[in-house]
Structure formats: C-alpha cells, structure tokens
Amino acid sequence: MTIMVIACYRPKAGQEAALLALMPAHLPTLRAEGLVGDEPSLAGRASDGAIVEVFCWKSQAAIDAAHKNPVVTAMWEKYGAVCDYVSIGSVAGASDMFLHLAPLSLAPAIAARAPIGVDVEQGKSYFWCACGQSKAQPFCDGSHKGSAFTPVKWTAPESKKVFFCACKQTKGAPLCDGSHKGLGTGD
Numbered sequence: 001m002t003i004m005v006i007a008c009y010r011p012k013a014g015q016e017a018a019l020l021a022l023m024p025a026h027l028p029t030l031r032a033e034g035l036v037g038d039e040p041s042l043a044g045r046a047s048d049g050a051i052v053e054v055f056c057w058k059s060q061a062a063i064d065a066a067h068k069n070p071v072v073t074a075m076w077e078k079y080g081a082v083c084d085y086v087s088i089g090s091v092a093g094a095s096d097m098f099l100h101l102a103p104l105s106l107a108p109a110i111a112a113r114a115p116i117g118v119d120v121e122q123g124k125s126y127f128w129c130a131c132g133q134s135k136a137q138p139f140c141d142g143s144h145k146g147s148a149f150t151p152v153k154w155t156a157p158e159s160k161k162v163f164f165c166a167c168k169q170t171k172g173a174p175l176c177d178g179s180h181k182g183l184g185t186g187d
C-alpha cells in the first residue's frame, strides 16, 4: 500500500542553499532504487525556514528497505550534514487550521524542447541555467535565487558551436544529450 509522508527539514545555519541543492535528486534517487512510484513530490518553505516535503513511498516494505539501502543512506547522510529532521509539529504555523508554505519547485522548468546552439570561445566560462526560469537561455540570469537550483559553470575546451540543453532534463549538463526527444511536443 502506498504511504504518503510529510518530511520536515530544518536547514543548519547557512545551509539552506546546500539543502535545496540536494532536494531535486531526492525522489529520482528513491525511484531509481524502486522505493517510490510515479507520484510527484511537493515541497514548500514555512515562515520559520523549515522545508516541508510531501512524497509517497511504495509501501512500508520500501521504507524499511530504504534504511538498509547504501545509495539511500549515503544520500540521507548528505541531508544530515546540512539540516536536522524535525517533526511537523515544530514547524511554524503547524498548529494553525491551514499550514501555509511558499512553494518550492523540485523539478526544473522546461525552457525549450530543443537544444540551443552557441558559438563558444576556448577557455571562456559559461553559466548554464539549471532551473529553466532564466530569460537569457541557455544561460543563468539569476532567476534561480531562492529555488532549489544553481547554475552550472562550464568552461569551453575549444572554440566551436555547442548545443546547450534547454529542456533541463539532460544527464550531461550543461550540454544536450538528446533527452528532449522523450518529452513530446507539450502541445
């Protein structure tokens, strides 16, 4: 039976950005280990800075397996370095009739469904937009601030035209790996 859980993370001092950087990989990692299904997760920030994530385990057996899974426990160790796991009752607003959270996107926006070709210069560094919100695609314009994403620095090994990922699904960031072909048209 699927089990929906509410997990609450309180970032350690100065570690909110590090925590947010870990979160987009949380559900995909659990999914790759066969522990969660296709349900998306939701996340938000409480007024006291606690981060709340709602997601679904496949079953109690999946939860039990996660605690013995080296990939998952390694991921959780990274969480433990940047946040404390806290109960929902300790989150500001938890005793209100409705707990209000500022939404946090854990998946990048699809900026375009085809890569963007750029003539790059050898030795020059480029900052690729990972969040998909930049108005200066494929590069960062600072729109990621406060999100779970940070730009990816890439230095051109030679001067030539390269194709930067714009769908933000590539496994070879920042360059296109063809992942956009699996996205359909979006129409």
Ligand code: FES
Pocket (backbone or CB within 6 Å): 128, 129, 130, 131, 132, 133, 134, 139, 140, 141, 142, 143, 144, 145, 149, 150, 151, 152
């Ligand atoms: S604007 Fe998208 S990573 Fe900076």
